Amino acid sequence: MKTGLDGKNVVVTGAGSGIGLATAKAFLAEGANVVGVDMNPGEIEPLTGSRLVFLKKDLTGARVGDEVLSAAVEAFGPPAVLVNCAGIAPVRESALDGADADWMHSIDVNFLSVVRMCRALIPAMVDAGGGSVVSVASDAARMPDPFFAEYNVTKASIVMFMKTLSIEFGPKNVRVNTVSPGPTRTPMWDRPGGFADSLAEQLGLSAEEAIRHFATTMRRLPLARLASVDEVAAVNVFLSSPLASFVTGAEYTVNGGSIPTV
Ligand SMILES: NC(=O)c1ccc[n+]([C@@H]2O[C@H](COP(=O)([O-])OP(=O)(O)OC[C@H]3O[C@@H](n4cnc5c(N)ncnc54)[C@H](O)[C@@H]3O)[C@@H](O)[C@H]2O)c1
Structure with a gap:
């Protein structure tokens, strides 16, 4: 079965490492044009070529969504697919240990980065006739762990934001889904x-x-x-592709069968 992603324009955040890197590579293997965004070049920069552009950006900048959109349009044309992978997972000894500044930073990187990218790219997808957004949350969105309070809360926020967008933009032919990996x-x-x-x-x-x-x-x-990174990337690619044309507002778990505790 073909994914139908050949020649599609894709933006992947967090593409320098881990799941984002594997996702960018998987899209390339499907014939897509990829703009990989990350604050660290990681392993993606050496791979750049005619179908892969690396964009060094810190996703906490207020205007970053517009900047990524401009660069993506310049590179390949309007993006049809956005996959939000960038994220951090600060560890604290107690759920009460994070200071305001810690919480603000986690919210900024893990959640507001997704809002910024969607705010800039979804209207462009609507103008181009449609598209797909996948955001990587986590099992942690449903499994409270006191060592990861900021992470749990920001990942739960992503799930709800994606579901909210799916309702508003389904009628405009933009599908919006979440992939929640377990430990990868x-x-x-x-x-x-x-x-x-x-x-x-x-x-x-x-x-x-x-x-x-x-x-x-x-x-x-x-x-x-x-999980391996490729096992998560495969689901990111599937949900982004026309193979998942009737899937929106969903949270797909890629977690080896772990049972959520909430
Ligand atoms: N690894 C796991 O076990 C696991 C489990 C569930 C969910 N996730 C989620 O998957 C996603 C990818 O995680 P990973 O394990 O591949 O992590 P990783 O650390 O290997 O990659 C994350 C990437 O995000 C980038 N990044 C972080 N902050 C950024 C910022 N402000 N601006 C731009 N780029 C930034 C980093 O530079 C890095 O390249 C994250 O959202 C993570 O929460 C990971």
Whole structure:
């Protein structure tokens, strides 16, 4: 079955690393033109070519949506697809530990960046006859974890914002969906001081043993492992494509079967 994304213009945020990088690569493999946005070039910059432009942007800038739209139009023409992957996951010892400035930053990066991108790109999609938006939230949107209060709340906000947009823009032929991954093996886990190191320290195990213990015992994931970035990217691409032409307002979980606690 073909995805129908050949020649489509796509914008992916957080494209420098992890799920965003894998999503950008998956769109390229489908023949799409991709503008990858990230504040860090990461691994995407070396891949740039005739169908991939890297745009170095911090998504906390108030005008960033308009700037990304202009650059995307200049590169390939109006975008038909937006995938919001950029995000951060600050860890606190208590849900009460985040100061106002911490909360404002998490809201800015994880949630307002999505609002900004949608505010700029959805009207352009409407003018062009339609499009698709996918935002990456998380299982954390429904699974409260005191170590990740800002993350949980900003991810829950994304789910509701996507559903809200889907109602307003469905009649204008713009589909809006959420992909909520469970734990996924990305630099968020593997970078020094990342989740793997924190778990290893907490459990007194090696990083690999700690990850296995997390998947099988702590989270009791039926598939008993973390997701790969490609497994999340595949769902991002599917929902963005005409194969999902009657899917909007949905939250697709890609979580190895974990059971939500709320
Ligand atoms: N890895 C997981 O276990 C997991 C699980 C569920 C959801 N997610 C979500 O998936 C998305 C991607 O996560 P990942 O694990 O690939 O992380 P990652 O850290 O590998 O990639 C995130 C990217 O976002 C970029 N970014 C962060 N702040 C930015 C800003 N202000 N402006 C521009 N770019 C910015 C980073 O530079 C980085 O390249 C995030 O939204 C994350 O919350 C990840």
